[in-house]
Amino acid sequence: MSFKSTERYIVSEGLSQAVNAAVTLEKPLLLKGEPGTGKTRLAMELADSLDAPFLQWNIKSTTKAQQGLYEYDAVSRLRDSQLGSEKVHDISNYIKPGKLWQAFTSEQRPVLLIDEIDKADIEFPNDLLQELDQMAFHVYETGEQVEAKQRPIVIITSNNEKTLPDAFLRRCFFHYIQFPDEATLSDIVQVHYPNLQPRLLDEALAVFFGVRGISGLKKKPSTSELLDWIRLLLTEDITPEQLAEYRERPSMLPLAGALLKHEQDIELIERASRAY
Structure with a gap:
């Protein structure tokens, strides 16, 4: 194989x-x-x-x-016994x-x-x-x-x-x-979104890896969360230019709830953008 x-x-x-x-x-x-x-x-x-x-x-x-092996339902067997069911004579009925x-x-x-x-x-x-x-x-x-x-x-x-x-x-x-590198992650995204605009993919990956690189995150966004985020970017018509602007002048991360799953992490991103 x-x-x-x-x-x-x-x-x-x-x-x-x-x-x-x-x-x-x-x-x-x-x-x-x-x-x-x-x-x-x-x-x-x-x-x-x-x-x-x-x-x-x-x-x-x-x-x-x-x-994982099997479960024996003794309660059902007792109930059937009280009801006079013929099933009770074959214990395999309860395995x-x-x-x-x-x-x-x-x-x-x-x-x-x-x-x-x-x-x-x-x-x-x-x-x-x-x-x-x-x-x-x-x-x-x-x-x-x-x-x-x-x-x-x-x-x-x-x-x-x-x-x-x-x-x-x-x-x-x-x-x-190991967490995929950018090239592998690009291949993974294109499997799920084969018609994704190349520049949008590049900008999305740049933002994504930028977020993962922030020190102190309680939970770094994963591959599955990236795929969810890209789906929302497409649904909301977020452009590559908007993502590029976010990277150059950090503000609130677009659709942050798809990538970040803890309020502490969202607050961390917000503090980082204000500090910028």
């Missing part, structure tokens, strides 16, 4: 090599990087390029590893397969995305070690052993909110997605 940029998604050479290496080694690919750098989108585009089933497990602070189970039993090799693993409890990654290693698990309620028909391609994303355990890291192929 050789995964490279697609018509809708631009990848660096390093990221392309990381995807291919993880698939070759049959290890999960652990992706870190700033929010908005396309970690989740990568898994979707990989599945699409392979014409493979795509399964997404969104991790929350309350998510437990067991939910709900999780995303790992679905990936293991897929007829076609799927791409499984475990998204934002660092949101969960610190023990969450360790609780998945054996299942990801052996590609199998036991269903205690039924005595069933679920084994992977073929090893799924596993993509795991992290925003570095928590440090992941060393034992977990050893079982992954790791890649950090």
